[in-house]
Structure formats: structure tokens, C-alpha cells
Amino acid sequence: MCPATYFDIEYEINPWMRLSRQVDRPRAQSQWQELHRVLTAELGVTVELMEPVRGLPDLVFTANAGYVSGRVVLSSNFKYPQRRGETPHFEAWFLSHGYRVHRPAEECFFEGAGDALPLGEAIFAGYRHRSEICSHQKVATLTGRQVLSLELVDSAFYHLDTCFCPLGNGAALYYPGAFDAYARTVIEANVPRPIAVAEQDARLFACNAVVVGRTVVLNAGCADIEERLRKAGYSPRAMDLSEFMKSGGSAKCLTLLLE
Amino acid sequence: MDTMPSETVELRGHIIDSLTLPKVLDQILAAGGQFEIEEVQIGKRRTDLSYARIKVQAASEAHLDRILGLLKAQGAQPLVHEDVVLVPADMDSAFPDDFYSTTNLQSFVRWRDRWLEVADIEMDCGIVVDEERGVALCTPMHRVRKGDAVVVGHLGVRVVPLERQERGELFAFMGSEVSPERPKGAVIQVVARELEEARAAGKKALFVGGPVVVHSGGVEPLVELIRRGYFRLLFAGNGFAAHDIENALYGTSLGVRLSDSVQVSGGHRHHLRAINTIRRLGGIRAAVEAGVLTSGVMRACVTHDVPFILAGSVRDDGPLPEVVSDVLEAADAMRREVRDVHLALVVGSALHAIATGNLLPATTRLVVVDINPAVLTKISDRGSFQTVGIVSDAGLFLRELLAALGGGR
Numbered sequence: 001m002c003p004a005t006y007f008d009i010e011y012e013i014n015p016w017m018r019l020s021r022q023v024d025r026p027r028a029q030s031q032w033q034e035l036h037r038v039l040t041a042e043l044g045v046t047v048e049l050m051e052p053v054r055g056l057p058d059l060v061f062t063a064n065a066g067y068v069s070g071r072v073v074l075s076s077n078f079k080y081p082q083r084r085g086e087t088p089h090f091e092a093w094f095l096s097h098g099y100r101v102h103r104p105a106e107e108c109f110f111e112g113a114g115d116a117l118p119l120g121e122a123i124f125a126g127y128r129h130r131s132e133i134c135s136h137q138k139v140a141t142l143t144g145r146q147v148l149s150l151e152l153v154d155s156a157f158y159h160l161d162t163c164f165c166p167l168g169n170g171a172a173l174y175y176p177g178a179f180d181a182y183a184r185t186v187i188e189a190n191v192p193r194p195i196a197v198a199e200q201d202a203r204l205f206a207c208n209a210v211v212v213g214r215t216v217v218l219n220a221g222c223a224d225i226e227e228r229l230r231k232a233g234y235s236p237r238a239m240d241l242s243e244f245m246k247s248g249g250s251a252k253c254l255t256l257l258l259e
Numbered sequence: 260m261d262t263m264p265s266e267t268v269e270l271r272g273h274i275i276d277s278l279t280l281p282k283v284l285d286q287i288l289a290a291g292g293q294f295e296i297e298e299v300q301i302g303k304r305r306t307d308l309s310y311a312r313i314k315v316q317a318a319s320e321a322h323l324d325r326i327l328g329l330l331k332a333q334g335a336q337p338l339v340h341e342d343v344v345l346v347p348a349d350m351d352s353a354f355p356d357d358f359y360s361t362t363n364l365q366s367f368v369r370w371r372d373r374w375l376e377v378a379d380i381e382m383d384c385g386i387v388v389d390e391e392r393g394v395a396l397c398t399p400m401h402r403v404r405k406g407d408a409v410v411v412g413h414l415g416v417r418v419v420p421l422e423r424q425e426r427g428e429l430f431a432f433m434g435s436e437v438s439p440e441r442p443k444g445a446v447i448q449v450v451a452r453e454l455e456e457a458r459a460a461g462k463k464a465l466f467v468g469g470p471v472v473v474h475s476g477g478v479e480p481l482v483e484l485i486r487r488g489y490f491r492l493l494f495a496g497n498g499f500a501a502h503d504i505e506n507a508l509y510g511t512s513l514g515v516r517l518s519d520s521v522q523v524s525g526g527h528r529h530h531l532r533a534i535n536t537i538r539r540l541g542g543i544r545a546a547v548e549a550g551v552l553t554s555g556v557m558r559a560c561v562t563h564d565v566p567f568i569l570a571g572s573v574r575d576d577g578p579l580p581e582v583v584s585d586v587l588e589a590a591d592a593m594r595r596e597v598r599d600v601h602l603a604l605v606v607g608s609a610l611h612a613i614a615t616g617n618l619l620p621a622t623t624r625l626v627v628v629d630i631n632p633a634v635l636t637k638i639s640d641r642g643s644f645q646t647v648g649i650v651s652d653a654g655l656f657l658r659e660l661l662a663a664l665g666g667g668r
Contacts, residue, residue, distance in 0.1 A: 029463070084534065122305075126286065132332075133332070133333060133334035134334050136273070137271055137308065137334075140308060141308070144306055145306060145632075146276065146305045146306050147273050147277075149277040176326070178630065180282075182281070185278060186276065186277055186278055
């Protein structure tokens with residue numbers, strides 16, 4: 001994770017961001033602190049931190065650093081120049097922590113774990129808004145795993161991790177409206193226990209959740225999906241991450257899973 | 260359809276399970292375009308990547324551009340055309356290291372932004388580009404000359420898969436499987452039809468035979484087939500011709516009288532005597548002209564102007580004067596003759612079947628008849644995918660073939 005010290009809305013690169021709707025920074029920082037506390041103190045997760053950098057407001061969304069598989073990282077190649085400055089910082093962190101860093105082809109945008117999520121033997125990978133499908137091949141060759149490409153069709157769900165959340169054991173949350181018909185078929189065929197999220201919860205980023213064992217840490221207000229998660233044997237842990245929603249991010253975007 | 264603007268795109272990845280391939284095809288059609296799948300390689304395991312090459316066609320260049328734009332988002336990239344890499348041969352009769360070795364499939368090389376079809380394609384050769392004439396030639400190793408521009412690596416070489424080529428009814432019907440269980444009557448009917456059509460269209464059919472054709476009583480039907488103009492070229496070895504001539508002169512094949520299968524006293528000398536007779540006369544053609552050789556397949560070739568090439572081998576007796584005993588020379592002579600062969604029928608000779616199979620482009624129909632299924636499998640395994648194998652006795656097959664063409668008993 002990366003502290004929200006410099007988190008801000010300095011540009012608009014997704015439908016959530018409005019320069020006119022600025023971040024309450026102290027509030028954002030306390031929301032981030034609370035997420036960090038829940039993950040470490042409540043759930044026993046070991047969290048590595050990286051230094052925030054002034055002028056890189058979205059560095060806080062570490063999910064987009066790259067795709068991590070063991071000690072190998074496929075670094076991101078951001079679509080928008082506003083975020084490209086993050087890459088050297090992410091790469092420096094990986095290199096100084098003993099990871100081998102690979103890069104996607106220059107002509108292929110790839111936004112890391114924001115658009116590539118492992119579930120079972122396969123990796124589900126989103127494309128269209130940010131990452132491009134041409135990057136998926138590199139994910140496949142680097143990991144030796146099957147990569148199922150899913151086309152995202154609703155710009156409000158611009159990364160796969162905003163509309164798809166593996167829960168482990170063949171289950172996943174997903175918002176059908178974010179995918180084209182082919183992708184929905186692929187999900188239905190390859191996810192043994194898909195849990196479809198209704199639009200209202202999806203727009204509160206119910207799918208942008210961090211899963212720790214049977215606990216699902218997600219943005220507050222997703223009443224329906226919380227109830228369904230409980231019925232399916234999970235413990236939802238709702239948190240107020242409203243400041244980050246202004247930027248189109250929530251719990252999952254604020255973390256990168258290191259194996 | 261061929262005059263419409265087109266572009267070939269490639270698609271790679273887990274395009275089957277991700278439904279990317281069907282999506283791309285659907286998008287082409289939905290946008291009013293057309294497609295032709297040129298190649299698909301599907302990964303065997305879930306983790307294997309798949310590949311598809313698709314030719315996209317549209318009503319106009321603008322229409323095509325619009326479709327290509329849609330496909331790009333699905334990862335379908337226009338094929339990058341790169342020129343072949345040419346390296347001058349640094350010596351006679353050998354290629355530079357890393358030379359491209361050919362298949363028997365129709366092949367093209369990209370040279371100065373043009374696709375040149377490789378002429379005289381056959382398997383296990385190299386490709387030489389004649390830069391003055393702008394032609395690409397399939398070239399056997401021994402024919403390379405120092406300074407020839409030889410294709411190295413795979414860049415800029417395109418091989419057209421057989422599935423897309425005209426294989427004809429016989430091959431659609433047979434595949435290249437070999438099975439003694441297959442209903443032979445139906446297969447022979449199809450071979451007969453192919454021969455009939457080839458003759459009608461003025462296309463050349465080649466007969467390749469082993470000595471067993473003579474032993475098994477195949478001379479009579481084969482002579483009739485030649486007389487009727489079904490075969491316009493014959494390849495064989497010294498043995499086939501010697502046995503045919505022995506049969507013509509003495510009525511025996513290796514001393515066994517064909518009419519009643521009795522070993523004739525002193526008959527073991529017949530085939531050497533036959534060869535000697537021909538050698539004394541200066542050759543098969545001369546023996547026919549002298550009125551000595553009055554029947555048989557070789558005589559039929561001479562009297563019906565069917566060229567024959569007899570390729571020599573180490574164990575030949577004699578050999579007959581027409582036998583080409585230098586194997587490279589024999590192969591080159593065969594090469595020259597097979598260029599316009601439409602259908603090749605090989606009966607009872609594993610060695611000549613392989614030799615001929617190696618020289619033929621995959622587009623030429625190759626029918627191999629042998630009593631031993633292993634021979635047929637061997638030909639297919641060597642890469643002559645176009646082979647149709649028929650497990651049969653040689654003589655019996657030829658009689659049935661003639662009957663299917665409305666002749667014989």
C-alpha cells in the first residue's frame with residue numbers, strides 16, 4: 001500500500017473524477033489509515049508500504065503497479081500520461097525488494113492487477129478502457145497460466161477490479177452490466193460459483209473488495225451484496241472509502257497483493 | 260470476392276476460451292465484411308496459446324479500414340510483412356547455415372514487398388531467389404551454386420496449408436488414412452474417375468511401378484491403360500523393366516511362368532538373358548524397333564510415346580541401357596517430368612513411391628497401392644500428406660481399375 005499523503009483529484013481520466021469535486025484530504029487519509037488498520041490489526045495481513053510521491057496523486061492505487069506472480073512482476077504501461085510517472089517508483093520498489101520486473105510491449109497498455117485477477121488456474125483479464133488485449137499474451141507467457149480476456153463495455157467500470165472480484169474456491173463477485181455478452185459467457189463458463197452484483201451495489205464498487213480468507217473488505221453501503229455474502233458464508237467488512245470513490249477507486253485499488 | 264480489398268490479420272492468445280476468435284468473426288460479419296480463416300492453431304492444453312490468421316474482405320478500402328479498426332481493439336493485428344532474408348551461398352552444392360528447408364506445400368516468399376510463389380515446390384529443398392528475374396525457385400541442395408541468394412530463417416516465408424487447396428473428390432473422400440478395411444471398390448471407382456477426368460482435361464497422369472506389377476499379372480491391364488492414354492509418363496527401376504521384358508520375351512517373371520505359376524526349367528536365367536538381349540540391341544526402344552520386343556509395358560511406352568525414366572540402384576543386374584544409374588541425375592530427370600503431373604499412381608514399390616512422393620508438390624494427387632499397409636503409412640509419415648493409400652495386390656488392383664474404366668473382362 002502507499003499512504004494517501006498526496007492523494008488528490010488533479011485530473012479527470014475516468015467518469016468518477018471531477019476536478020470540481022475535490023478530495024477532503026484529512027478525511028481521505030483517515031479512511032486510508034482505517035483500511036490499513038483493518039487489514040493489519042484486524043485481519044493479520046502483512047502490509048508493505050511504499051513512499052508517497054508529491055505530484056503523483058494516484059500512486060495510492062497500488063493495484064495498478066503491475067501484475068505480481070511469485071517474485072516476478074509484469075510492470076504497468078499506463079494508458080494516460082498522467083499516471084505514467086508512477087511506474088519508475090513502483091519498479092524501484094519491486095527491484096529493491098528482490099522482484100524481477102518485466103515490461104509489457106511499448107505499444108500495449110497494461111494496468112497491472114487492476115486488469116488481471118487470478119481465480120483458480122486461470123487469470124481473468126479485462127481490456128478496452130485501460131489495458132489492451134495485446135498485453136494479455138505477455139501475462140500468459142510470463143505466468144504460464146491461461147488468461148481469459150474479458151471486454152469491459154461500461155466506462156464507469158474501467159478496470160476489471162471495479163466489476164469482478166475473485167473470492168477464492170471458484171467463487172467471484174461480478175457486475176454483468178460491465179461486460180460484453182462474450183465476456184459474460186466466459187465468466188459463466190469458467191467461474192464455478194459466480195455471484196452477480198446488482199447495479200446499485202456495483203456503482204458503490206462492491207466488487208472492488210479485498211478478500212482475506214472469508215472476510216471481504218468493501219466500500220460501505222452495499223447492503224444487498226453484504227447480505228448475499230453472509231449467506232454464502234463470507235464475512236463482509238464494510239468501510240467508508242467515500243473519498244477514494246471520488247477518484248473511481250476503493251479497497252482493492254488501494255492494495256496490491258504480493259505473494 | 261477476390262477483387263474486394265482485403266487484409267490479413269493475426270490473432271494470438273487464449274482466443275478460444277476467451278471467445279475472442281468467435282467475437283472477431285462476428286464483428287467482421289456484423290460490420291458487413293467477409294472473412295476467410297487462413298490458419299488456426301489451437302493450443303492442446305488450457306495454458307497453450309492459440310493462433311488464427313484471418314483474411315478480412317470489405318466492399319471498399321474505407322470499409323475495410325473501419326473493420327480493421329474494430330478488430331484492432333480485439334487484438335487482431337494486420338500481418339506484418341517482412342522481406343525474406345537472403346544470404347549468398349558461399350560454396351557450390353551446399354546451403355548457408357540456417358537455410359529455410361521447404362515443405363511440399365504451396366509457398367510464397369516476400370521479396371521487395373512482393374509475394375513470389377516458389378516455383379517447382381518439393382519437400383526438403385532450399386529456396387533460391389533469382390534477383391535479376393525476380394523469381395523464387397525451390398532448389399535441391401546439390402544444385403546450389405556459389406553466389407545464389409538463398410532464403411535463410413522463416414521470416415517472409417508463407418506456406419499455404421493444404422486444407423485450403425483444391426484436393427479433389429478423391430482426397431476429400433479418403434483423407435490420407437491407410438486402412439485395409441476400407442471398401443476398395445468405391446476407392447477404385449474414384450481413382451478411375453480422377454484418371455478419366457485427367458485424360459479428358461489433357462492433364463498428365465504418372466504411373467510408377469515395381470516388379471510386383473509383372474509378377475502379379477498387372478502387365479495386361481497396365482498396357483491397356485497406357486494404350487488408352489490414361490498414363491502419359493512412367494517411372495520405374497531396372498527391375499520393373501527387366502521383368503516386363505523377361506515376361507515379353509520368355510513368358511516368365513524371374514523364371515516363373517505367369518500363365519500357370521510353374522517354375523520353368525532354367526528359368527532363373529531368363530531375366531539376365533532378357534537384359535543381355537536388350538543391351539546387345541542398344542536399348543529398349545531399339546529392341547522395339549528391331550521387332551524383338553513385341554509386347555509388355557515397356558513396349559507400350561515406346562509405341563504410345565509415353566516417356567519413361569528408369570532410375571538405377573546398386574543391386575541392378577545389367578542394367579538396361581536406359582537406366583539412369585547416377586541417382587542425382589535420375590532425380591533431376593524425374594523432377595523435370597513431374598512438374599505438370601496431375602495425378603501419380605504408384606503400384607507395388609516402396610522405394611519409388613517415396614522417391615516420387617518427395618518430388619511432388621502437395622497439390623499433386625498421389626495414390627499409392629501396396630499389399631503392405633506399412634508402406635503406405637511410411638509415405639504419409641514422410642510428409643506426403645496428399646497420399647491416398649490402397650491396400651491391395653498390384654495385379655488385382657490394375658485389373659479392377661481397368662474394369663472400372665470400362666475395359667478388361
